[in-house]
Amino acid sequence: MRKDKKVIGICVASMQSDSWEKHVRAICKEAGKRDYTVMIFNTFQRLYEVTKFGKGEVRVFDMIPFHKLGVLIVFSESIANDEISEQLVQKAKDAGVPVITIDRRMKGCHNVLFAYEESFEKVVRHVIEDHGCKKINFMAGFEHNEFSDARIGIFKKVLEQNDLAFEPERLAYGQFWEMPARHACEEWVAKWQRGEQSMPEAVICANDIMALTVMNVLTNHGICIPKDVIVTGFDGLELEQYCTPRLTTATDDVRQIGKSMLDIIDRCIENPTEEPKDLYIPFHTRFTESCGCKPIKSCNPNERIMQLYGYAAEMRQQSTDTFFMMTTLTDGYSAVEMGNKLKDYRKAIDAKHMMLFLDPSYYKETDIPTNHFEKDSYVLFTQLKDNVYDVPLEEVKKDEFIDKICWMAEKKEPLLFIPIHCQEENYGFMVTTYDYEGKDTRAFYEFVLGLDQVLGTIRRQSQLHRSYVTDALTGLYNRRGFYLRFEKKMKQLADKDKYLFMASVDMDGLKFINDTYGHAEGDFAIKRLAEILQEMVTDEHGICARFGGDEYMVVQLMEAEKIDHDFCDHFEQRLQDKIRQDNQKKKAVYELSASCGVIGRKIQNAEEIDTMMKETDEKMYQCKCRHHNSRAARSRQKSM
Template sequence: MSNRAHTNTKSNIIGVCVSQLQNKENASLMHTIYQSARENGYRIMVFGCFDKMDFPTPHSNGEASIFENIPMKDLAALILMGQTILHKELLLKLRDQALEVNTPVITVDYEMEGCFNICLDYLSCFKRLVRHVIEGHHRHNPFFMAGFKGNSFSEERLDAFREVLQENGMPVKPEHIAYGDFWNGPARRICEKWLENTEDFPDAIICANDTMALTVINVLEERGYHVPQDVIVTGFDGIDLIQYCIPRLTTGRVDQKKIAEQIISIIQETEADPEAAPRFMPVPFHIINGESCGCKKIHFQTSNQHILDVYTRMQIKQAHIERIFHMMTEMTEGHSMMNIIKRFPECIPDMMTGDCRVFVNREFCMHTDIPLPKGFEEDHVLLLIERKDGHMTIPLQEMENHSIDMIPDKMLERSRYVLYLPLHWQEEVYGYLLLECGDQELDYERMKDFMMAMAQILGTVKNQSKLYEMYIRDALTGLYNRRGFYGEFARRMRELEGQERRIFMASVDLDHLKMINDTYGHSEGDVAIRAIADALSEAAGEKGICARFGGDEYVALCLWSAEAAPEDFVKIFEKRLHFWIDQWNATEQKAYELGASTGIIMESIQNVNEIDELMKKADDNMYDCKVRHHSIRASRRE
């Protein structure tokens, strides 16, 4: 895409940074923001990952790599989903990068100076919920289960509980308050301890989140108590799980549509007035009256449908896990990255819909058989896999690592929602996946499994490829060793199967290696060995098979179909080889003169078994050359 296109699209592209995408509430909010953006003529670019990022680890550092690809200058605004990315330094860095290019920053549920902060009004809703239990249902002995001790959300909700009790002239009893750490296990232990004291029995248990509330309901029912008849139970946050629970939980949930509307309103305001001052804007929570407080009738007849829904989801999840497992098992065999890449069309359609692109960096491609274009830039990326209009291709196209440039014009025009996900294994970053998203809400949990499996496959095969390279390559020069030479020759012969073939072969010896080692040291001998290897690679060209058989012995080979073989290649090879050596001698100015003896043949070849005989012919020619070199040098000395 041209720079002019950037200018035209800047005003309608919203960037979103989010983590923990597999969380149902986060996924739902992303979809709600997208819908509101689409209705108002905006496009969404989501840079997402799955880690909490609450503290740096090798894995979270790899996840965070996705935020390095944000085209800040091309965005109408940058949205930071602060409570999903629990990494303050990263959020500050993203904020500063955006503000530096005058892109407004909007934070959601996270206060940051210099930004438009959309604040979720947890507190007033939680107070209303406590009042609903105490004043609306006239409960006189309420207990409170907080989250983590010292956590701001937990302590804020505990303060709200105390305040409402005091407003109603009720005592705040320390033994009625405990910390359940927002999770099942601690909540169960606390609830079981409370129920042991039958003389001080709660008529309501107000929980700081839904997970603890659902656990409390389970413990009560296990002990023979009924909710809400014996004990009212309430939660908070409105998680997805509550729809499958009986009785349906009374809780509080944020108005996601209001968040999306606020975001669009801020962007439109900053477009009209780029100098608009950042400020705080609250978004309300709503009480969802359920059955656990007695506001709704308990419908036990729906339990069968709930169980069927859960069972169906479990079956789908199990089938997905099995598919992932088989994909990993089948695709981690061998060492050829290209063979593995060609098999991805088998699995990608099962995991995602819409067009997609997979980009990998130069470092990932090194030591694999992925062919990098000549002169590949260090900071560029390779378009490795592309699905376009349902068709999968392997473009192997070098591209600048710029997020908008890498979206095809057609995709950008057609889709109002594109998603970037990191492709990495721990801190080793391979690249990322660009996915076109439609109106249907994505299954991010399924996507997380796929991305982890894909990274595992690529990482395993990459390591196997590196080991294979060590197995077939000479460590000093990087040329093939004897094993690698014969293997690559056999592969090239198979490629030309059924065709008449022509072979060029050069047997090459480095002249006077022993003298160089004895006079100047083995380190200088290594320099000469590597120099001849480089000369050989340059002379043979990109299609050459070059090998070091040991010591000062080298072989170079080229193979063509008969009609494609250049008949003057012998002269071309010798000219390139000697030119490179002469240049090296003139540039390096060593105390010794680098030289090589060559024996060359160019003949027809029918099968792989002829290689040894042809190699002997080349060797014989090389030894004749070596004798001539010795004679010439002897006459020079005389």
């Protein structure tokens, strides 16, 4: 990513919802024309309350590189959590980044607001003043909701200005959605049929989905629209254009939103300290068939039916593929093997380019080889580059990950950041290029949820496997794990000439430490020696194990032509040097000491290891006798 390139950050929740994604798409489209890079940080859930799942989702906002941004856009209404929105705004301000909020006014920000009230009032006045309706039912959204209450207030105001009384019994709450609206409308119809309420001349709805539901319910009961009852909606739902009759409504101008947003961004980039202003995006009213006005051209409903049928079939296939993905990828305990198998499901990512980063809290519980990583580094687990999939397993320091994804930013496509987690447990995050013209975010959401479950299952199975093959006290392999690991290494070198170095190591004086200083100190001594041995075995073919008590086994399996002579020839001396250095550093009341026997030679099959173990044990015991005699001699000299 060029340092001089302008970068827009977008924070949004539930982008798979049409209402917000269409605005994000409009911004991305216009931003591309003006040579901006767009980074979208999306949580799939709205964050009314930060549940366990929400805690995992909201961590994606921690990835925002404020120092790279020219401006931050916060879809505060989509996030639906004032505290989170305010934190994002404050972090941006602390970094000197101007903030633009959408659909909710926030102090100190450029606020892009929609002229809901003005447009909704036009719809209500049209029904009352142009069509002369006096008996009107009103389908509101949620009770005590800001937008719903505002539209109820407008309705009451227009009634009063036309000398009409507000009748509370004609108000119902459809919660801005189909099923509650259907239930409320059925109750209305039942009252009309029982004679408890006269049928209205019009039903005004606070949004389109409720209006379409009301039209469906009334039609099912033989009530003709608009002949018997006028119905109006609001917010310009795309589905409306395929319905009969066409719905009287009001809608925003998506193209105008993109242009207006980028005009503000241009000004913010040019003058970051510009005084914040409010910008109102107008809605366009469209009076048509459902209120008895002029018909407008309808889209082909058959085409829409086929589109929806095709989409439903695709989603069923997507669900099936996700199920099989979860079943296939969780058949084992290896994160590395799972990453390689994920290649078969790369199409579900729906992007040409992708990078999946895993957090230390995740990968340290798996078999991903990260012993040499710094404490807080990410691992680049998998990536797609020009549709080519690989598993890099590469260390990426936390303060360098933005530079790591710069090649994706240069593709001139927006970047979409997605949290990867299970409930509040953070696994990492995914970055993909975002095809704002075609990406199906809802299908992608299902894939990500499936991947979350796969990663969680693999980690739990990895933990179980680790407890099965490792020593609980030291973290080294136990006897079972040693043999399993050795057999695996032998298979990897099956067609090679093999050389095996082996060291049998036994701690000296463990009984003395236990009897004199207690078993807790004895356990500490066992772990000290384990850490020393682990530090010495860094090659990919090295295996270090605790066979029980104070007995350890170290092997180095390698190709015969690639023998590490330095490691093999000087292992015993380096072990004693490291023990001596550890004693000087720890300054314990006792001195750590160990006996060692080593051997090395070419081998053909795994069965030879038992014979070599006996030989190294014999050499180790010879060394232990020398150490014992040496200590006894020193003790006699002290007593003289």
